[in-house]
Amino acid sequence: MFKEYIDCNMDIQIEKYKLMEWLMSLKDESVISKLNTIKNSISKSSDWADDISETEKLLINAGLKDIEEGNTFTHEQVMKEINEAYGI
Structure with missing residues (x-):
């Protein structure tokens, strides 16, 4: 059970790192704006x-x-x- 938790947690960390790399490479301001809207929406309804x-x-x-x-x-x-x- 603990190993599954670690594996799942590591997978999430890897996915977040990949998203950060992708985000850092973005040049399209409209995509960044849409992502900001999603982030704000999630933050408000947490x-x-x-x-x-x-x-x-x-x-x-x-x-x-x-x-x-x-x-x-x-x-x-x-x-x-x-x-x-x-x-x-």
Whole structure:
């Protein structure tokens, strides 16, 4: 598992290095401008929590509170209820 992580990480590092070399050789300003737009777009939306509604945030927080208070069901309990309700 660790070796796979290292291999994957090295592959990513190599790809980033290749991209840097390619970027340094670019002369087309329109391509550089488009890449800048992509970079800025990614930077602005890096946190998914910024993209969800207030209602979704409230529901997530309510769920976390339920977990803290032990108001949860096991997988077995949920499957039993589904089986009883739908005969699955």
